[in-house]
Amino acid sequence: MKQCDLVIVGGGPAGLAAAIAAKKNGINDILIVERDEKLGGILNQCIHNGFGLHTFHEELTGPEYAYRFIQMAEELEIPYMTGSMVLDITPEKKLTVINRTEGVMEIQAKSVILAMGCRERPRGALNIPGYRPMGIYSAGTAQRLVNVDGFLPGKEVVILGSGDIGLIMARRMTLEGAKVKVVAELMPYSGGLKRNIVQCLDDFGIPLKLSHTVVEIKGKQKLEGVTLARVDEHNRPIPGTEEYYACDTLLLSCGLIPENELSREMGIAMNPVTNGPVVDESLETSIPGVFVCGNVLHVHDLVDFVSEEAAVAGRNAADYIRGNMEEKKSQGIPVETEGGIRYSVPSVVEPERMHEPVKVRFRVGNVYTNCYISLYLDDIRIQRKKRQIVTPGEMEEMVLKKEFFQEYGRPEKIRIVLEQAKQDDREVNGNE
Amino acid sequence: MSNRILTCIGCPMGCTLQVEMDGQIVKSVTGNTCKRGDTYARKEVTDPTRIVTTTVRLKNGGVVSVKTKEDIPKGKILECVKELKQLVVEGPVKIGQVVLENTAGTGIPVVATSFSK
Ligand SMILES: Cc1cc2nc3c(=O)[nH]c(=O)nc-3n(C[C@H](O)[C@H](O)[C@H](O)COP(=O)(O)OP(=O)(O)OC[C@H]3O[C@@H](n4cnc5c(N)ncnc54)[C@H](O)[C@@H]3O)c2cc1C
Ligand code: SF4
Numbered sequence: 001m002k003q004c005d006l007v008i009v010g011g012g013p014a015g016l017a018a019a020i021a022a023k024k025n026g027i028n029d030i031l032i033v034e035r036d037e038k039l040g041g042i043l044n045q046c047i048h049n050g051f052g053l054h055t056f057h058e059e060l061t062g063p064e065y066a067y068r069f070i071q072m073a074e075e076l077e078i079p080y081m082t083g084s085m086v087l088d089i090t091p092e093k094k095l096t097v098i099n100r101t102e103g104v105m106e107i108q109a110k111s112v113i114l115a116m117g118c119r120e121r122p123r124g125a126l127n128i129p130g131y132r133p134m135g136i137y138s139a140g141t142a143q144r145l146v147n148v149d150g151f152l153p154g155k156e157v158v159i160l161g162s163g164d165i166g167l168i169m170a171r172r173m174t175l176e177g178a179k180v181k182v183v184a185e186l187m188p189y190s191g192g193l194k195r196n197i198v199q200c201l202d203d204f205g206i207p208l209k210l211s212h213t214v215v216e217i218k219g220k221q222k223l224e225g226v227t228l229a230r231v232d233e234h235n236r237p238i239p240g241t242e243e244y245y246a247c248d249t250l251l252l253s254c255g256l257i258p259e260n261e262l263s264r265e266m267g268i269a270m271n272p273v274t275n276g277p278v279v280d281e282s283l284e285t286s287i288p289g290v291f292v293c294g295n296v297l298h299v300h301d302l303v304d305f306v307s308e309e310a311a312v313a314g315r316n317a318a319d320y321i322r323g324n325m326e327e328k329k330s331q332g333i334p335v336e337t338e339g340g341i342r343y344s345v346p347s348v349v350e351p352e353r354m355h356e357p358v359k360v361r362f363r364v365g366n367v368y369t370n371c372y373i374s375l376y377l378d379d380i381r382i383q384r385k386k387r388q389i390v391t392p393g394e395m396e397e398m399v400l401k402k403e404f405f406q407e408y409g410r411p412e413k414i415r416i417v418l419e420q421a422k423q424d425d426r427e428v429n430g431n432e
Numbered sequence: 433m434s435n436r437i438l439t440c441i442g443c444p445m446g447c448t449l450q451v452e453m454d455g456q457i458v459k460s461v462t463g464n465t466c467k468r469g470d471t472y473a474r475k476e477v478t479d480p481t482r483i484v485t486t487t488v489r490l491k492n493g494g495v496v497s498v499k500t501k502e503d504i505p506k507g508k509i510l511e512c513v514k515e516l517k518q519l520v521v522e523g524p525v526k527i528g529q530v531v532l533e534n535t536a537g538t539g540i541p542v543v544a545t546s547f548s549k
Contacts, residue, residue: 047486047487047499047546048485049499059483061499061545063497063527063546064527064545064546067527067546146487147487147495149494150487150489150495172486175484175486175513176486193444194440194443194444195441197439197446198438198439199441199482202439203482203506203509388445389444389445390444391444393444394444
């Protein structure tokens with residue numbers, strides 16, 4: 001059986017950045033396994049600009065951002081295998097890989113980094129009544145068809161869901177000559193970036209209908225149109241608000257879920273909120289030596305944070321392989337979230353194992369204005385950040401430093417709390 | 433005097449900005465919570481620009497992704513896209529390669545953003 005120090009599952013931005021960091025930290029025997037024909041992951045189909053502002057201080061398109069990392073990996077001579085899919089990983093870190101030319105092979109790894117990304121929620125989960133005629137696509141599928149295959153799925157389009165992929169596709173289909181009639185969003189706010197609402201919808205006069213959903217699909221073989229209706233606060237359609245739109249294409253942009261079949265089958269402990277593995281400060285899963293990063297851990301909207309997080313996983317995997325990682329002596333300190341924060345990554349922290357400050361990332365479940373995000377060790381507030389607004393669409397972060405624990409002692413729990421600011425407390429965003 | 437209503441893209445607040453104009457001259461910006469909103473509004477009403485990203489056809493089938501090397505006036509987007517729709521380039525195309533010297537009379541080139549077969 002082939003042996004390998006570090007196997008990385010997935011060659012998207014997460015897998016690439018993890019590999020680069022591991023190599024720079026002294027690990028030479030690395031293998032990236034990528035299912036697709038080329039490296040780069042989902043970025044290959046995201047041809048719009050807006051990537052890399054944090055990392056490179058310029059606005060790159062998805063393929064350009066990916067190429068920067070592919071180039072780095074090639075310069076570092078990191079081995080990779082494309083057209084190869086990981087079918088199974090045992091808790092002992094034995095991987096089964098299938099490759100079109102070489103068939104099935106087994107690889108025994110010392111450490112594994114999971115970087116499989118995410119996929120779109122299937123439409124079956126959407127509960128739209130009626131037939132399933134041709135012409136209904138997930139927004140990501142349409143994105144691949146248009147941008148990679150050069151095929152325009154239709155001429156008259158309705159988009160359900162105003163996440164970034166839906167917004168980006170509204171502009172993309174318009175530029176390709178289709179008429180995008182409306183974008184409907186179930187929630188009273190859009191999950192997409194403001195910039196995308198302005199530049200993808202407003203620029204082209206495409207209406208956005210908040211608190212709306214599809215209540216009927218017309219057409220048996222081919223899509224003929226959809227009926228939208230306004231919904232009440234319980235997301236129930238309000239009778240009498242129906243509006244019919246003739247269209248040949250319906251794009252569904254209803255969110256992403258981490259692709260964790262492999263992790264589940266390995267028996268890794270999962271977080272039901274993120275649908276990703278539970279991780280500690282080192283981004284290590286419940287199986288020692290198995291690390292995880294990128295969209296398979298939790299869905300990111302900015303690829304820059306994916307690359308940053310993946311580098312942490314890569315450095316820690318290198319430490320693990322070289323025997324530089326302290327063994328877990330305890331369960332670690334739980335990170336609890338309160339006041340509307342849905343989850344945090346990591347969700348446990350062992351200060352003894354912190355070699356560098358740890359970024360705790362999290363999302364809120366609703367839109368909140370004029371508030372503070374605070375970090376507590378038990379009941380002692382260590383840090384507070386003012387926010388004019390926090391939204392589910394934008395990931396927030398707090399930095400945990402080892403000094404906090406040296407100064408205040410080891411707490412029972414670490415708490416990240418969203419707190420309302422006083423009405424007249426109108427200072428702008430900032431740290432305290 | 434005329435009024436323009438914009439949404440600031442500076443941060444997720446998305447402040448609604450009112451811009452008071454006298455012809456091409458900005459008289460006042462209101463509704464912004466911070467300075468960035470003011471700067472954005474002034475640029476957006478006098479000289480709105482965008483980077484355009486799309487694909488162009490390859491002679492041997494398929495497409496390659498491209499972008500305008502710099503941002504172009506917003507009013508030129510559709511003209512630029514129309515031009516690129518008619519363009520057919522010969523592969524293999526390399527990332528960064530110029531596929532069109534001057535788009536929509538802006539003087540700005542269009543470059544490939546990926547490799548083609
Ligand atoms: C449509 C869309 C638009 C976006 N727009 C922006 C934007 O404007 N700006 C921005 O900063 N970010 C944007 N993002 C976010 C950013 O692109 C992602 O967060 C980033 O690509 C995630 O990287 P990843 O490596 O975790 O996942 P991916 O890029 O999905 O890579 C995962 C890789 O793993 C491979 N894989 C999965 N399972 C296996 C297996 N079993 N065996 C082998 N290989 C496997 C997949 O083939 C894939 O290549 C966007 C994302 C999407 C989906
Ligand atoms: S004006 Fe300032 S606070 Fe308001 S959206 Fe723009 S950047 Fe954000």
